[in-house]
Amino acid sequence: MSKPFSISNSEDQEAQGQENTGISLGMPVKGEQSDSAKMVLDDKVLKRNTSLPLTRRALSDQMKMTDREVEERKQLIGFTPADVGYLKDCKEHIVLRIDSIVEKFYAHQETIAEVELLIGDVETLKRLKAALRGYIIELFDGYYDREYVNKRLRIGKVHKRIGVSPKLYVSAVVILEKLLQKELLEVSMADRVCNECDGRRDALHKLLMFDVQLVFDTYISSLLSEVNAASDQVERYAQGLEATVAERTQQLQELSSMDSLTGLLNQRTFFNILRREISRAEENRQPLCLSFIPSSHKSVLPMVPAGLISLD
Ligand code: HEM
Structure with a gap:
């Protein structure tokens, strides 16, 4: 589980190929640095990591999800510390009700033929229920940092890979919400006052929208990677085709200028060369000599430049 303030685990960082800065990636360390210093550090670590292979970089790194970006996103949807408080207050109730929530969610999902087909078997459904339990509890944990963001990005990647379409994902979010x-209403009713009803409702809605943004960021990024890979493939194919066309063109040029039987230049090429030589002689006001040597005079032939030998 992520913590709002944490010292980095050096083994984890080394496993990810990150230099141990003593500060976990993007996690604020209480009392050690100003926000701007943390963000500069965050950006520096991110830049260094871009040279690592994808399999050694967290999705949040790959998608340049800095602490600054995470905070900006929260600001854009108006997710405030008060919202964090509203959600944390409901955690106890949600944990008590988690099994019932998950069962109801999947009971609904199983009524959709396309979803049933994508889930496919009882073991997958079991894994999914466990994953959803974890997902829901994290919504009420109160830690919405880069580790949280990374998990949400991964959900997008997993669902894109499995082929869960955005329409199915979004409709599932509507049901879950x-x-x-x-459940949040029940928490408020237990308080017998509804001062916080709107606050709780809005906080949950904002956080789910924050998650949906992240999930679709990875959907889009995976889609872009596929498009780029396909376009690279087409480019490589076109380059191969260009080389083949150039080779064939050269072969055709050779064939059209030579006699296929003897390999000597043919009559057409002879006249092309003759015309070229005549115009050059005219230009330079030089005399030009054209010799005719019958092929029966074999002893003379080797002394004639090959380019000037022609049949007929
Ligand atoms: C509220 C919307 C949803 C949430 C919050 C959610 C959450 C999750 C999570 C947390 C995982 C585990 C990801 C991981 O491995 O890191 C997961 C996996 C998966 N989800 Fe969803 N999901 C949602 C909607 C859907 C829908 C609509 C479908 C089906 C159409 C679906 C099918 C799957 C499948 C097949 C897996 C992989 C399970 C496995 O083989 O381990 N999910 N989901």
């Missing part, structure tokens, strides 16, 4: 909002 409905189930969770019902």
